[in-house]
Amino acid sequence: MAFLFKSKSKSEIERGLHRTKESFGEKIRSIFTKKINDPDFFDEMEETLIMADVGVETTLEIIEHFKAYIKDKNIKDGEGLKNLFKQSLQDMIPQVTFDYKENQLNVLFIVGVNGVGKTTTIGKLSHTLKNEGKKVMLAACDTFRAAAIDQLSVWADRAEVPIIKQQMGSDPGAVLHDAIDSAISKQIDILIVDTAGRFHNKANLMAEIEKLNRILNKKIESAHKETLLVLDACTGQNAYVQAESFHQSVQLDGIILTKLDSTAKGGIVIHIAHQLKLPVKFVGIGERITDLLPFNRDEYIDSIL
Numbered sequence: 110m111a112f113l114f115k116s117k118s119k120s121e122i123e124r125g126l127h128r129t130k131e132s133f134g135e136k137i138r139s140i141f142t143k144k145i146n147d148p149d150f151f152d153e154m155e156e157t158l159i160m161a162d163v164g165v166e167t168t169l170e171i172i173e174h175f176k177a178y179i180k181d182k183n184i185k186d187g188e189g190l191k192n193l194f195k196q197s198l199q200d201m202i203p204q205v206t207f208d209y210k211e212n213q214l215n216v217l218f219i220v221g222v223n224g225v226g227k228t229t230t231i232g233k234l235s236h237t238l239k240n241e242g243k244k245v246m247l248a249a250c251d252t253f254r255a256a257a258i259d260q261l262s263v264w265a266d267r268a269e270v271p272i273i274k275q276q277m278g279s280d281p282g283a284v285l286h287d288a289i290d291s292a293i294s295k296q297i298d299i300l301i302v303d304t305a306g307r308f309h310n311k312a313n314l315m316a317e318i319e320k321l322n323r324i325l326n327k328k329i330e331s332a333h334k335e336t337l338l339v340l341d342a343c344t345g346q347n348a349y350v351q352a353e354s355f356h357q358s359v360q361l362d363g364i365i366l367t368k369l370d371s372t373a374k375g376g377i378v379i380h381i382a383h384q385l386k387l388p389v390k391f392v393g394i395g396e397r398i399t400d401l402l403p404f405n406r407d408e409y410i411d412s413i414l
């Protein structure tokens with residue numbers, strides 16, 4: 110395993126999370142000006158976490174955890190208390206890095222419902238990976254709309270990476286077939302596959318993703334594959350429902366959470382990571398090609414607290 114993405118500076122992380130920091134963070138920080146024997150302390154904490162999309166179940170677990178730490182350490186206020194809360198949050202979120210394998214083809218399937226930011230994220234990923242010296246190729250497997258292929262081509266141009274595509278309506282499986290052949294012959298490090306977000310219905314969408322997975326497994330056994338679900342952080346609890354539903358049908362390896370710059374409810378990160386045991390691997394913090402960060406649990410928690 111190699112950690113590819115260089116850590117971004119603190120100011121970039123804070124820029125991306127400024128809305129969450131200002132609303133969720135401010136409320137949380139103000140709770141810690143109180144002592145735990147204040148009758149409102151835990152009620153306010155519960156309300157603040159739920160309002161920030163942490164989810165009821167996860168919120169109650171965090172508070173229970175926090176109370177156990179308090180009892181154990183016998184700390185009742187100040188920085189020490191805040192640190193125990195920080196620890197309670199850390200316990201809820203797995204810390205992961207992007208799992209990249211050297212000297213072999215890595216394939217990233219980017220899945221998610223329409224409009225969440227799949228294509229944009231692929232553009233950002235390509236740019237970053239290419240800048241880190243990797244050979245990247247794109248596969249336009251969203252053949253459902255002509256605009257989807259055109260949009261991915263624009264991102265391929267911007268990131269200066271090759272793209273394998275066919276006409277609208279062609280079989281996504283055939284595109285993947287071509288892309289794998291081309292990736293192998295060009296010794297590509299990372300093939301990123303764009304998939305359709307809209308389909309006739311959900312069952313068809315899942316079946317299509319499974320079909321692409323089968324094609325990959327059949328064609329090349331040695332490729333390292335990851336299926337990453339893209340979710341729009343602005344959709345809050347609905348993003349959680351999407352994650353749950355995809356996770357039941359397709360084996361997911363992680364989440365990319367986009368549009369964190371546009372929401373004050375960044376608590377959804379904690380909810381998804383904890384309840385589905387799915388790591389958030391990247392976060393989108395804007396529409397520019399550089400607006401993608403590797404998700405870092407501790408930086409995330411620090412920027413809130």
Ligand SMILES: Nc1nc2c(ncn2[C@@H]2O[C@H](COP(=O)(O)OP(=O)(O)OP(=O)(O)O)[C@@H](O)[C@H]2O)c(=O)[nH]1
Nearest residue numbers: 223224225226227228229306367368393394395396
């Ligand atoms: N503010 C903000 N906007 C984003 C981010 N990521 C994507 N977007 C915007 O979200 C919109 C949809 O992005 P797309 O990449 O087209 O989404 P998609 O999932 O490929 O959509 P379909 O192909 O229709 O399924 C675009 O306007 C993007 O600019 C982000 O991190 N922050």
Ligand SMILES: [Mg+2]
Nearest residue numbers: 227228251257
């Ligand atoms: Mg798209």
